[in-house]
Amino acid sequence: MQPNAPVPAGSPVGSPPGSGREIESLEEFDRVVTSGSLGGYRVQSVDLTARTAELAAVDTMEAVFLGCPMEPEAAAKVRAGGALVFPPVPFLPFNPYRAALYRPEELFEGLxxxxxxxxxxxxYAWFERTKSDGDIFASMLRSIHDDAVSDALDELLAGRRVVGVMGGHALERGSAGYAGAARLGRALARDGLTVATGGGPGAMEAANLGAYAAPLADTMLDEALALLAGVPHFTPSVAEWAAAAFAVRSAFPGGGSSVGIPTWFYGHEPPNAFASHIAKYFANATREDGLLARANAGVVFLPGAAGTVQEIFDNATPNYYQSRGEPTPMVLVNRAHWTRELPTWPLLEALAAGRPMAGRIALVDSVDEAPAALARLAAGPK
Structure with a gap:
C-alpha cells in the first residue's frame, strides 16, 4: 500500500493483526524487531535515529509510529511499507505522544x-496562548497529549486497588488539617492501596506526602511536616514551595509511590512533588472524570469548597445509576463541614436512600476514622 493511497474495502485498519501492542522503549523495539515484523505495532516516542538499518529490513504493514525521531530515508521506507508516521512536533514545551506519565523531576526541571x-x-504558558485562538492544530495536540496520558495512566494502574483522596487546595502546610491528610495518605498506602489525588497543593499534596512516607519510619512524617511548614503555601513563590518538597525527598529517599492527576486548566496551581507519577492534563473535565472513574477502591472527601462538592456528586452519579457490580465507597470527613458549613451530606444521603449506594457512603468526624470506614464500606453489609 502506498502512502496516502485509498484503503481497500474490508481492510482491517484500526484493528490490524497485533493491534494494541505497544512499543514504548528502545529495548522493546530491539526485542520485537528481531522477529522480522513490526506489523500492527504502535511505536510510541522511541528515538529510532540509530535504527535505520533495522527499519529498512523489517515489515511495517499497518504499524504506527507516534513521535518517533528517525532518519528521512527510514521514514520514507516505513511509509512505503504501509506504516503511518506521526512525526515529532517541533517547538512544543511538551511531547504530545509521550509513552509514560510525568515525574516530578521532569515537570520541575530547571527550578x-x-x-x-x-x-x-x-x-501552561503555551496552553494560555493557544486555548482560545481557534487553532485546530493546537487543540488536536492537546487532545493527543491527554489521550496519551490516559493510556499511560491505565497501564500504570492496571490491577491496582486505587483510592481517591479529594480536598481543598488552600490547606496550608503546618496546619492540623494538612497533617491529618498526610496521615490519611500514609494509612491508605500502608493498607495496600494506591493513593490518587488531584495532584495539586493543599490536601492533595498532603495525601501524596503521606503515601510517600508509608514505607519509611513513622518519625519521618513528623520531621517532613516540620520542614515543610516553613513554606506554607505556593504563593508568593512556587519555586520556594516546590524546592521545600524536593528537600524533603532528598532528606528522606526511598519513599512510596502514588499518583497525582492535575491539570493545566488550573495552571496557577502547580503540581506537587510527592506524587511519584503525575498524569497532567490540558482538559480539566477529562482529568476530573478520569480520576474518579479509576478510584475503584473508593474515594475519601476531605473538607473543601466548590471543586470538592462537584467531585462528590460527580462520583455519586455513576453510583446512583449503578446497575451492575457494586457502587464504590464514599467517605466524607468532618461532620460539621459537610452538614452545616456546606450541607452536602444530607443531599447525598437523600440520593442514596433505597439504592445500593446507601450501604457504600459514610460520614466520619475525623480523618483518622476514614481508613476504617473505607474498609468497612468495601466489605459490604454483614
Whole structure:
C-alpha cells in the first residue's frame, strides 16, 4: 500500500493483526524487531535515529509510529511499507505522544532558574496562548497529549486497588488539617492501596506526602511536616514551595509511590512533588472524570469548597445509576463541614436512600476514622 493511497474495502485498519501492542522503549523495539515484523505495532516516542538499518529490513504493514525521531530515508521506507508516521512536533514545551506519565523531576526541571523556566510552567504558558485562538492544530495536540496520558495512566494502574483522596487546595502546610491528610495518605498506602489525588497543593499534596512516607519510619512524617511548614503555601513563590518538597525527598529517599492527576486548566496551581507519577492534563473535565472513574477502591472527601462538592456528586452519579457490580465507597470527613458549613451530606444521603449506594457512603468526624470506614464500606453489609 502506498502512502496516502485509498484503503481497500474490508481492510482491517484500526484493528490490524497485533493491534494494541505497544512499543514504548528502545529495548522493546530491539526485542520485537528481531522477529522480522513490526506489523500492527504502535511505536510510541522511541528515538529510532540509530535504527535505520533495522527499519529498512523489517515489515511495517499497518504499524504506527507516534513521535518517533528517525532518519528521512527510514521514514520514507516505513511509509512505503504501509506504516503511518506521526512525526515529532517541533517547538512544543511538551511531547504530545509521550509513552509514560510525568515525574516530578521532569515537570520541575530547571527550578533553580525560576519556576517560570520549568517544563510545567512553559506548558501552561503555551496552553494560555493557544486555548482560545481557534487553532485546530493546537487543540488536536492537546487532545493527543491527554489521550496519551490516559493510556499511560491505565497501564500504570492496571490491577491496582486505587483510592481517591479529594480536598481543598488552600490547606496550608503546618496546619492540623494538612497533617491529618498526610496521615490519611500514609494509612491508605500502608493498607495496600494506591493513593490518587488531584495532584495539586493543599490536601492533595498532603495525601501524596503521606503515601510517600508509608514505607519509611513513622518519625519521618513528623520531621517532613516540620520542614515543610516553613513554606506554607505556593504563593508568593512556587519555586520556594516546590524546592521545600524536593528537600524533603532528598532528606528522606526511598519513599512510596502514588499518583497525582492535575491539570493545566488550573495552571496557577502547580503540581506537587510527592506524587511519584503525575498524569497532567490540558482538559480539566477529562482529568476530573478520569480520576474518579479509576478510584475503584473508593474515594475519601476531605473538607473543601466548590471543586470538592462537584467531585462528590460527580462520583455519586455513576453510583446512583449503578446497575451492575457494586457502587464504590464514599467517605466524607468532618461532620460539621459537610452538614452545616456546606450541607452536602444530607443531599447525598437523600440520593442514596433505597439504592445500593446507601450501604457504600459514610460520614466520619475525623480523618483518622476514614481508613476504617473505607474498609468497612468495601466489605459490604454483614
Amino acid at each position: 533553580e532558574k525560576g519556576y517560570e523556566n520549568t517544563p510545567d510552567a512553559l506548558a
